[in-house]
Structures are given as C-alpha cells and as structure tokens.
Amino acid sequence: MADRFDLVYVRKQFPALRRTVSGRPAAYLDSPGGTQTPQCVLDAITRYLVDTNANVHGQFVTSEESDRLLDQAHAAVADLLGCSAPEVAFGANMTTLTLLLAQTIMRDLRPGDEIVITELDHEANRGPWLHLAERGVVVREAPVDPATCTLDYDALEALIGERTKVVAVGYASNAVGTVNDVARVVRAAKQVDALTVVDAVHWALHGPIDVRALDCDFLLCSMYKVFGPHVGVMYGRRRVLERLRPLKLVTQEDELPFRFETGTLNHEGMAGTIAAIEFIADLGRRHGGAEGEAGRGAGGEAGRATDARRRHIVTGMRAADAHEQPLAARLIEGLSEIRGVTVYGPPAGSPRTSTVSFTLDRFTAPEVARTLGERGLFVWDGHFFALRLVDKLGLLERGGLVRVGLAPYNSAEEVERVIAAVGEIAKAIH
Ligand SMILES: Cc1ncc(COP(=O)(O)O)c(C=O)c1O
Numbered sequence: 131m132a133d134r135f136d137l138v139y140v141r142k143q144f145p146a147l148r149r150t151v152s153g154r155p156a157a158y159l160d161s162p163g164g165t166q167t168p169q170c171v172l173d174a175i176t177r178y179l180v181d182t183n184a185n186v187h188g189q190f191v192t193s194e195e196s197d198r199l200l201d202q203a204h205a206a207v208a209d210l211l212g213c214s215a216p217e218v219a220f221g222a223n224m225t226t227l228t229l230l231l232a233q234t235i236m237r238d239l240r241p242g243d244e245i246v247i248t249e250l251d252h253e254a255n256r257g258p259w260l261h262l263a264e265r266g267v268v269v270r271e272a273p274v275d276p277a278t279c280t281l282d283y284d285a286l287e288a289l290i291g292e293r294t295k296v297v298a299v300g301y302a303s304n305a306v307g308t309v310n311d312v313a314r315v316v317r318a319a320k321q322v323d324a325l326t327v328v329d330a331v332h333w334a335l336h337g338p339i340d341v342r343a344l345d346c347d348f349l350l351c352s353m354y355k356v357f358g359p360h361v362g363v364m365y366g367r368r369r370v371l372e373r374l375r376p377l378k379l380v381t382q383e384d385e386l387p388f389r390f391e392t393g394t395l396n397h398e399g400m401a402g403t404i405a406a407i408e409f410i411a412d413l414g415r416r417h418g419g420a421e422g423e424a425g426r427g428a429g430g431e432a433g434r435a436t437d438a439r440r441r442h443i444v445t446g447m448r449a450a451d452a453h454e455q456p457l458a459a460r461l462i463e464g465l466s467e468i469r470g471v472t473v474y475g476p477p478a479g480s481p482r483t484s485t486v487s488f489t490l491d492r493f494t495a496p497e498v499a500r501t502l503g504e505r506g507l508f509v510w511d512g513h514f515f516a517l518r519l520v521d522k523l524g525l526l527e528r529g530g531l532v533r534v535g536l537a538p539y540n541s542a543e544e545v546e547r548v549i550a551a552v553g554e555i556a557k558a559i560h
Pocket of ligand 1: 224303304329331351352
C-alpha cells in the first residue's frame with residue numbers, strides 16, 4: 131500500500147468542505163451520523179435524474195437504461211460486501227429493511243422460539259426483534275460491559291441455545307467505536323443453526339466487509355454513511371433468501387433480489403450508490419497501485435472486472451482506516467489529558483473505529499457540542515440511538531455523550547482544533 135494518504139486529493143472531492151462557520155472552515159466530524167458526499171456521487175444522481183429518470187421494464191431507451199442501472203447497482207454493492215448481485219436488496223434505509231426482515235423471519239417462528247440481541251447495538255438492530263416478543267418470541271439481550279464498552283461474549287454464547295432462531299449483532303458501535311468479534315458470534319449461532327443478522331451501518335465506513343468470510347446470513351448497511359445517498363442495502367445468503375417467505379405483493383417478482391424489494395426503488399439513490407462505491411475503489415487504485423492489494427473476489431457470475439473492483443474497494447477501505455486510526459489515537463490522547471474529560475470506548479489495543487466519544491464534567495453533551503459547533507466543529511451529542519449502552523453508562527438522563535466521528539476527509543489539524551476547543555471549554559470551569 132502507498133504509505134502516504136492523499137488527503138489533498140480526498141478533500142477536493144467533497145464540495146461541502148468549502149463551507150465556513152464564522153470565518154472558520156467547517157470540520158465535519160459527524161460521519162457516524164452520515165458522511166459528506168463526493169462530487170462524483172452528486173454528478174451521478176443529477177445525471178440519472180436529467181438524462182434517464184424512468185420506471186423500469188418499459189419499452190423505451192431510458193427505461194432500458196434504468197433496468198441496466200439497477201443491475202449495476204446490485205453488482206456494485208455485491209463488490210462492496212463480497213457477495214453476488216442477486217443476494218443484494220435495496221430499501222429505504224437499514225431500519226426499514228431490518229423491520230421487514232424481522233417480520234419475514236417471524237412467519238417461520240413459533241411462540242417460545244428465541245432471539246438474541248445485544249445491549250451494545252443501535253435500536254435499529256434491537257427494536258425490530260423486540261417487537262416480536264408480542265407474538266410470543268423470547269428476546270434475550272447479551273450484556274455489554276460498561277467499563278470497557280465491549281460485549282460479554284461468554285454471556286452471549288451462554289444465551290444461545292436449542293431454541294435460538296436468530297442472533298442479531300452489530301459489527302461496530304456507532305456510539306463508542308467498539309468493533310465486535312462478529313465471526314465468533316456467527317460461529318456460536320451456527321452451532322444451533324440460528325440465523326445471523328449483522329448491522330454493519332457503522333462499520334461500513336471503517337473497513338472492508340466480507341460476508342463470505344464472516345459467514346453471516348444477513349448484513350445490512352446504509353449508503354449515506356459511506357459517501358452515498360439515503361438508501362439502505364441488505365445482503366442475504368442466497369439459500370436463506372430463497373427459503374424465506376417475504377411479505378411481498380403479487381405484483382412483485384418472485385426472483386432474487388426482487389422478492390425482497392418493495393415498490394419502486396430509489397433509482398437516483400442507486401446511481402449515487404454505484405458512484406460512492408466507485409469512489410472507494412478509486413481510493414484503492416490511488417493507494418494500492420494498479421492491481422490493489424490481494425483481496426477476495428466477489429466470485430460467481432460477477433466475473434473478473436468486478437473482482438478487480440472488489441480488490442480496489444478493500445484497498446481503499448484499508449487506506450482510509452490507516453489514515454484515520456492515528457488521528458483517532460491522537461484525539462483520545464489529547465482529550466484524555468484535559469481535566470474533567472472522560473473518554474468512553476474499548477480499552478487501548480482493542481479493535482475500534484475512529485469514532486471517539488467523551489463527556490466533560492459540569493457540562494452536558496449538548497452544551498459541549500453547541501460550543502464546538504459555533505466554532506465550526508460539527509460533532510454529535512446524545513445517545514445516537516444506542517439507547518441501552520448509554521443508559522448503562524448512566525448518561526441517558528445527563529444528555530449522553532459527545533461524539534467525534536472521523537472520516538477519510540478529516541485532517542490532523544481538525545483533530546487539534548477539537549482538542550484545543552474542548553480544552554478551552556474545560557478551562558472555563560477547572
Ligand atoms: C449502527 C447503526 N445501525 C443502524 C442505523 C440505522 O440506519 P438507518 O438510518 O439507515 O435506518 C444507524 C444510524 O445511525 C447506525 O449508526
């Protein structure tokens with residue numbers, strides 16, 4: 131891999147970064163809430179709406195182009211996730227796809243069947259399963275250790291038994307950056323033939339995804355968290371998708387992936403999705419030489435061109451992570467040295483994303499976030515829908531956490547601005 135990350139090139143791709151706040155450049159440190167959008171994605175969306183914009187399966191050229199675009203969008207996401215195109219379904223967002231998936235799986239469950247979820251997860255991978263309790267399903271929650279913000283894997287494994295039909299787990303925590311040992315959870319679920327559902331919404335920006343290596347049955351993410359527009363995507367293992375009985379209308383085709391895609395899809399969003407994935411592949415081309423790093427191909431019918439794109443995507447994701455990790459380490463170090471700051475997250479040395487959350491004594495998270503916002507530092511505050519975790523941290527009633535979420539376009543200078551600004555807020559009191 132090329133050792134220097136081309137931050138100048140990357141930043142140039144994002145028109146939003148030109149924005150200023152009271153004369154200071156805006157620093158977008160809210161990637162776990164959604165990334166900024168590169169020009170190529172904006173262009174692809176506009177191009178679709180200007181030049182194509184038709185419904186599918188018609189007898190004229192723009193409709194035929196829309197058919198092709200939808201195929202290409204499925205193929206692009208297949209390269210992002212390491213699967214085949216028919217195993218990809220598009221939807222409104224991850225939450226809606228998961229709700230539908232849970233209702234679909236429910237059709238084959240009986241009262242007394244069990245589902246395991248985790249306390250660390252975003253509500254989007256908890257609520258859809260908790261809803262099933264009203265139909266007699268027993269939902270068990272694997273505990274998070276508030277001292278380390280990590281899952282208790284032994285306790286999780288102990289919850290999985292003969293009656294477990296689904297295990298739903300996050301890939302990484304959008305609140306504190308913990309990266310879970312998903313492969314271990316999947317292995318435990320497979321011992322009892324339970325389905326596995328992985329929420330990769332937060333992880334997708336921070337590292338490559340390989341659903342075959344994970345061996346999960348479902349994995350969901352949202353393209354607006356990875357440079358794309360507001361569409362959700364779901365991987366489903368082919369034989370499981372074929373076996374399940376989705377809540378579909380008679381008008382819906384029975385073939386994959388259409389049987390899991392309801393209504394007219396977000397075509398312009400799918401055009402933007404292809405461009406977002408190409409943007410990541412392009413990062414890989416720039417940072418990994420002509421062939422990119424070795425990586426698993428998408429395989430199957432996808433062919434050689436798509437194998438190359440997959441390799442570039444993997445290289446691009448690794449290059450971005452290698453850029454962000456030292457920034458996150460510096461952020462943790464700098465914040466930890468400020469009197470009154472508590473940084474939350476996994477212990478040093480544990481796998482984590484570049485998302486760093488903290489509290490500052492005597493200030494609520496909204497107060498800190500507002501002051502930073504006034505200085506052009508856009509960070510998030512609150513519970514970020516990781517309700518159970520923030521509750522267990524004892525912060526739910528106190529405004530939650532301040533979250534600084536890095537993306538490939540963030541710089542060391544922006545990190546220093548955050549540290550300095552938090553230091554100044556702290557000084558006003560201590
Ligand atoms: C970890 C995680 N899971 C799920 C979601 C929900 O995603 P969506 O907005 O696509 O429904 C989010 C959104 O913030 C998230 O961070």
